Amino acid sequence: MIVHETDIRVRYPDTDKMGVVYHAVYVEYMETGRTEWMRESGLAYSEIESSGLILPVLDVSFSMKRPARYDDIVTVRTMIRAMPTVRLEIDYEIKRGDELLTTGTTRHAFVVPETMRPVKPPKAFMELLEREFDKVAASTAVEV
Amino acid sequence: MIVHETDIRVRYPDTDKMGVVYHAVYVEYMETGRTEWMRESGLAYSEIESSGLILPVLDVSFSMKRPARYDDIVTVRTMIRAMPTVRLEIDYEIKRGDELLTTGTTRHAFVVPETMRPVKPPKAFMELLEREFDKVAASTAVEV
Amino acid sequence: MIVHETDIRVRYPDTDKMGVVYHAVYVEYMETGRTEWMRESGLAYSEIESSGLILPVLDVSFSMKRPARYDDIVTVRTMIRAMPTVRLEIDYEIKRGDELLTTGTTRHAFVVPETMRPVKPPKAFMELLEREFDKVAASTAVEV
């Protein structure tokens, strides 16, 4: 499993009159998590768009266990469990320290923007994933 | 099944650089749908908050089939299939005319804000639902 | 002076933890005001974009006198005081009933998107403004 963590500072506009983070904002936090994972893995999402493909979100689900609050630093843990076929599935945990606040999943497909036709993930992306999975395998081996 | 429809005009800030509605915005459209349903059923959400309870969102899931675009009028169809126990489940379809764009589900619980302890739905809300289900039953009977 | 009014229902995501509308949201309300004015005047902003021009915002200023709250219906009063030369200036008042909440001004220019070069307002837009100013003049005459 590939795992990546990004910290986000909760901003004032992220809150609502309940005094906590407005629920739709977690969808943005998940996006920040996967964007920063891709950038640090060596293939920024902006490069995918430059190469003529887009990676729209097809499905989203998330559950809120505890609320995040203004000025909290929350950690988005982005997890890829399997190589994608046509669809790419990404899991998320949003935590404040050790406390689990939100879990979520997004599903994506690479798409040609003009036709909105799904295509296989580009080679550069598959290689990135293989590299990342190899790193995990190597470090798991070392742990033994 | 209780069914309610609300129209929403897609605004410029709802779009992103892909030229379509940003995916997290559908979560806001679903909220507008259920809020307008509650208001027209005779119990505005603001009255629930005035009575000392809140109705936070616990889980959200949604799937995007086709994108909504700037200036589109989309219809949010809000559907309640069953009387709630502690949890209230609401389904949604977002359409542009006959075209289905997005489907979704949210789950909620009535909660005391000070303790975040879930409580049974207030009597006024259960009566509202019974009234609405009765209306549906009556109109279904008439159709036969 | 051309005057147009649009009503907006304050949504939950428009609020912040202060319990009132987050200040940047008034910028969106002003946009809704001018968009609905244009649509009702017979030239929707989406038609301007289809004709190959855009009308970006160059300058914004606004002052908040009293806060708008969740579920309020606020009225955006959109006002054009003079025919544009290259720049178009629009004033706004946001009210809750008779109570003035926010005043603001935006300045715009018609621009060719590829070059971001400002151009004179398109003929259809100038005719729309002339028509609207004529209506105002006529109704003012009648009032005497």
Add this chain to the structure above:
Amino acid sequence: MIVHETDIRVRYPDTDKMGVVYHAVYVEYMETGRTEWMRESGLAYSEIESSGLILPVLDVSFSMKRPARYDDIVTVRTMIRAMPTVRLEIDYEIKRGDELLTTGTTRHAFVVPETMRPVKPPKAFMELLEREFDKVAASTAVEV
């Protein structure tokens, strides 16, 4: 003059269908700039709220010279030119490298939330400003 700089990565939801940052989002960037300035100066805005005061925005103005784009890193330069009396005025420049994108100003007052009555800035805030102005004076002296 007190000067502070914060970097912000432009996110996907910050963009609109024009392909650039939606204009209201610059108001959020200015808030991030002043929030990070306060935190690094030793008095986080969340501490002000904990002490029983709020610092709402009264007036905002900003001008856009060039658009920021997705994935850009923009620098918000937050500037305080004078000690506040009842009102606090803050200026901003938003840049991408050396390129000036947006300039802006916000005006604020410390307020008791229950009554919305403006009060003089709290002692801790005035001391923070004096400390920061002293630092600037010292470093200017050194430069000579």
